Every structure is written in C-alpha cells, then in structure tokens.
Amino acid sequence: MILIEILIGVLLGFVIGLIPSVHINTISYFFIFIGGYELLYNNSHFFISLAVSQLITSYVSVSAFGVPNDSTIMHLFPLQRLSKEGKLKKGVYLCLVGSFFGGVFSLLLFPVLYLLFSTLFNFNLFIYGLIILILIMFVILENTFRKRLAIVAIIILCGVLGIFTLKYNYYISEPLMVCIVGLFAFPFILESIFSKTKFIIQKDQDMQLNFKETSISSFLGTVGSLFMILIPSFSSSQASLLISKIKTKIDTDEYLIIFSSVAISALFFSFFLAINFYKPRLGYIAILLSNNIIGNSISNFNLGLTLFLSLCLSVILVSLFYKQIIDIISRFNLRIINISLIFFILLLIIVLFGIKAVPLLILSTIIGFLPLVFGVDRVILMSYIMIPTILFYI
C-alpha cells in the first residue's frame, strides 16, 4: 500500500513538475482549496513523494520554458547558457545526478543535522547574527557601488513588503504564494515574452561524468544545505549563491550539480526537522504538519525509506522522458506558452485568493523587476522573508 502511495505521489509530482514556475507551496494551497488534506489524511507517503518528484521534474520545465520558481532560480542561468549551446539535455542530466547524490548524502547526514539542530537552534543570537551576516555578504560581494546601493534598496523594499504582508497581514489571507509568484516567476515570464528568442536544436550530448568529482560537488551542496537549514527564512537558492560566491572557480557542470544537491538536500532536511522538531522550513511541509499529515505518524526510518524510494523513482522516471519532453517543448512557440502561462497563473491566484490578490501580485512583480533592471542577483528578493524573520520570528 505504501509503495502504491509513493508511486502515485511520484507520478503526480512528475506531472505538476512539468508546469513551469509552480512551486511546491502552490500545490499545498491547491490541496487546501480542493479539500485534499481531509481526503488523504492517512497518506503521508503520497505527499512526501509528490514533493520530491515535483522538485526533480521541475528542472525539465525550468530548462525548457526558462521560468524558475524560488527553489530553481539559481539553475536558470547555467541552464540558459547550456541552452544557447544546444546542450540543454546535458544540463537536465547534471541536475538529475546532483539531485540523486545530494539526496543520498543528505539521508546519511540526518544524524549530524539532529545534533546540530538540537545544540545550535536555541542560540537565537547566533541565528540572528548569521542572517545579518548573509545580508551583508550579499551587499559586499557585489563589485560596484551602484550595485551595492541597488541591493540595499531592494532589501529595504522587499523587507517592507514582507513586514506588511507576512507580519501585519491585513490584506489577503495567504500573501506568501502571491508575493513569491510576483517576485520570482512573473518578471521572468514577462522578460522572456518581450525578449527575442531564436530556435536552437538541443543535441544529445555525451553524458560521461567523473564519479569522484560529481560526488565531491554533490557533497559540498549537501553540507551547504545542512548549515542553511539551521537558519529560518534562508532558502536553498541563497545557499547556492553563497557557495558560488565563495567557491568562485566553478564550471557550469559543477554549478548545476551543486545547486541541485543543495535544493534536494534542503527538501529532505526540511522533512526531517518537521518530523523531529516540528520546525518546518517550507510552506508545504508546514501545511502538512498543521493538518497532521506528517509528524508523529511517521518514524525516521519510514521517512528515510520513503525519501529514498521517491528519489530513485523520480530520477528514473525523469531520466526516461526528459529528452523527449525537451524535444517536444522546443518545437513550441515559447512566447505563446509564456503568455498562456501568465493567464494560467493569474487565474489560479484569483481562484485561490480572490481578485484582491491581483494588486499585491502587481506590486510584487514590479519589485521583482528591480534586480533585473539593476543587474544584481535575484535571490536577494528573498529578503522578503528574511527581514520579517529577523525582526519578528527569532
């Protein structure tokens, strides 16, 4: 029965993962909307495997459509670079390899996370200092004064948006998804609609990888994620960005393996923390916890086994179909797909949160354009969550 649950979760996650820009948190709002948590109350394995499969499959949609969400934003540039060279399939393959090794390493590091979290978590000052340090690093790692100034301005604007939607939220009931879509997805989609694109044939590449180098890159990603998960509001993309700023000499292949490893490890660690400490680091997992879907009902061994099976099945499933999917999507007119996508997301937001959500979506989209026009790293938009966390939740 558990195997069937995992299999259905992986299949559904695969389908959802192919929809560009849809984050796993969006799916939880959808489940709330259709009453899915009441219907599938005893099916924790289904929800766990769905999240794993959705994340792994989303690399195919990020590659093909060029529209990320806040978990996959760091993958976009290396994948776009490979796309221009006709090597997109290799890019997705690297993401799959990074995800697999990252997932396995993170399962092995669960005991280390347990020790770290139980000793460090109560040091609020340590976590507070770490978030401040990270924000300062984002500023000083930029090379020109103008860019530094732009980053400070974006941190302030995102922070104000975060405070008045997450802490003092008088506007709509669930502003997080609306703002995340506005900050991360819409500016990308609009940019790609108005930019000139030319058709490039994506060739089948030689997929030989060095096992030792791949393992080291994946392990680095998992270790980065291990420390990132201790900090509330710190996303996997920000961890990836910091790793890439510190370890500057990385080629595109290594980037993709590290980023994928960070993202999958963050997801695995989030499940582990939710079950052992009731500290979900992801909206989707928080909703699973608050609906009693996961928590006491699942043991650590059970969780580890479910994650491992979901990981293997998802990697197998995606590796079987990603080449064909990329070939099919490459034949479509991306501009038309992106325009349809804008309308689809807009409709989804209106259905889930009402027409009142639209002005907030427009505001967050305008703010989401700021890194694009100033040419700074877009993960700084996560200050939207980081600033309220520093001020009110630590």
Place this chain on the structure above:
Amino acid sequence: MNEITFKRIIIIFSIIGLILLVIYSLFFNPQEQPISNLSNLKEGTIISVIGIIKDVSINNNLVTFSFCENTSCVQSILFNPSSKQLDQITKYSTTKERVVISGQYKTYLGTPEIIIYNIKKI
C-alpha cells in the same frame, strides 16, 4: 522608453505601491467576532476579539495565552513582543481587564489560534 526611464518608473511604482499597502494596513478595521464563532471562519481571516487574558506563558521570543470570553477560549500567540506589550499582557492578565485583540485566525495541528497583531484596552 530608455533604460533609465524604465528604472525610474519601476522604483517610483514600487515605492507608491508599498506606501499604499502600508496605508491600507494602518487604517484597516478588522471585523469583531465572538470567540464561540471562530471555528466557522475561514482560515487566515483578520479579526478582532474581545475577552480576558489567562494562563500567560512567555518563552524566548514567543508569548502564548488563552483568550477567553465567558466559557469559550482560544489560544493566542504573539511573536517577538516588545517590552511594552509584555508589560501590557502581564498587567491585563492579573487585573482580568477586558481587552480587544486583533490578529489573524489560524489553525495549528487542528487547534484554532489567533496570531496577534495588536492588543488594546477597551
């Protein structure tokens, strides 16, 4: 439109939008609800409730208490309270004064709760 004009427009619209959001939040008047009626509300609704504060627990950056009206009570949570808010809560819980709290109605592990934004004496 050149790049500088576009930059200016984006910045101006961001600031104007945020100012409007702040003004909306400052002047928003949440609907008053009896505690006994909370379970009928949609999760995430912003409400104000009248009652008395009981069983205060202060833990690091978190204050929780039962907010009661007659026999109905609801768990209320205040994140990262200021020292003024802490003094208010302690005072109101000892004097059993009726106060109005405003905040967001949520459920946690199936139990209703209010995430407090503001506490005021009636």
